[in-house]
Amino acid sequence: MLQILGYKVKESIEEREVNLFYYPIALMVQAPSPTDHSVSTLDGLIADINQFEAIANHWDDAQRATVSGLKRSIEALHREALVRLIRSVKQESMSALRQAIEDEVVYSVLRYHDLVKPPQPPLEYRLQQALEAVRPGLQSHSGDIELVAIKLPDTVEVRLTGTCSHCPAATLTLTDGVEQTIRRYCPEITRVVAVRNDVPNEATDDVAVSSCQSAASIDSGWLEVTSLAEVPIDRVLAMKLEGRSILLSRIESFESFKSGVVCYQNACSHLGVSLEDGAIESGVLVCPHHGFRYRLATGECLTSPEMPLQSYPVEVRDGQVFVKLWD
Structure with a gap:
């Protein structure tokens, strides 16, 4: 008996018949049948895959190349079927699709085929992560940085503080360090604006309002x-x-x-x-x-x-x- 990713192929030497039945993903040659899970779990199914992959690792290069080629073809078929299924379900009910993705087995298969992405953390959280990443370097020179405002869709305002606020190299620090790091964490941000400490009072008031809003939201959620x-x-x-x-x-x-x-x-x-x-x-x-x-x-x-x-x-x-x- 030969099992290849996604299908079981049973060949009768006498009759040269080939029958295809859908089975959980597996790879085996003369190996025991996959574990019979009364309720299939993701970990159990993955354990079966690991077992069969370990067997296939001992095959020669020609055998592995053949299986890999068939695997890619079957995966392409599965992916196209999933794309069409998702397209149809989305037209009928987005809520049903979201509920289906909550299932760990469904989610893992869609992730495998790159049909669903992990949800992104909120923009403000990713911006704070970016600032945390650059902060040690600034603090080593008695400086720091703070987030002033987010101006959607593509701009953020930051303030360099301490010695960095009046350092002649502040512009270089912002361009080569802060901007690059923010764009790595937040690709949607294309403009990073440095707000000086001597900004007009109304800008300071805006910062105060923003800070109050942030403080008010700390306990929310x-x-x-x-x-x-x-x-x-x-x-x-x-x-x-x-x-x-x-x-x-x-x-x-x-x-x-x-x-x-x-x-x-x-x-x-x-x-x-x-x-x-x-x-x-x-x-x-x-x-x-x-x-x-x-x-x-x-x-x-x-x-x-x-x-x-x-x-x-x-x-x-x-x-x-x-x-x-x-x-």
């Missing part, structure tokens, strides 16, 4: 998760929050996050499988299924940089950890 003492240092704690699986970790050596705690969706960006059992080596979380590597302090994917972990904002108040989720 924040959910208490656990105590800071329960969050492990340089390891992960898996939890459920509002029906979502999340990972928490305390990064002892990563000083730019004031809380010292990071939170991610408990899903590998590759196939959406859980990461809680992954090994952590030198601050890098390794997916236990296909080895994708993520920097625990930032969620950056070292295997495929365009596929970071989905992160959530975190605050620590009076020894309790709070997380803000978004759709």
Whole structure:
């Protein structure tokens, strides 16, 4: 019996008959049948794939090339079918499509075919991440930076403070450091404007209003998760929050996050499988299924940089950890 990605091919040598039946993704030659899951789980299905891939790894180059070619053809067929299915469902009911994507198996298959992207964190959060990334360099010269305003669709205003506010190289700092970092975290931002400390009073008033609005929104949407003492240092704690699986970790050596705690969706960006059992080596979380590597302090994917972990904002108040989720 020969099984190839997505299909089972059973060939009768005597009759030369080939029958195709849809099965979970698998690869095998004279191997036992996939585990019979009474209720199929994503981890169980992935375990079957890993088992069969391990067998295929022992084949010679010609056999693997043949299987890889057939795999690509079947994947192309599956992807086209999914594209047409999504197009039809979207016309009938977007809510039904969103509900379907909540299923971890559906989500992982659509992610595999690059038909759904992980939701982006809010723009303001990504901007703060960008500023946190440049802040250590500025602080080493007794300077700092703060976000003044977001002017959609493509502009942000920032203020250099401390020695950076009147440094002759401030323009170079803004262009070569801050702008590039902001655009890396927020590709939709194309203009970064430096606001001087000697701006007119009305601009200062605008900043004050913006600050008040931000302060008023701090408590909106924040959910208490656990105590800071329960969050492990340089390891992960898996939890459920509002029906979502999340990972928490305390990064002892990563000083730019004031809380010292990071939170991610408990899903590998590759196939959406859980990461809680992954090994952590030198601050890098390794997916236990296909080895994708993520920097625990930032969620950056070292295997495929365009596929970071989905992160959530975190605050620590009076020894309790709070997380803000978004759709």
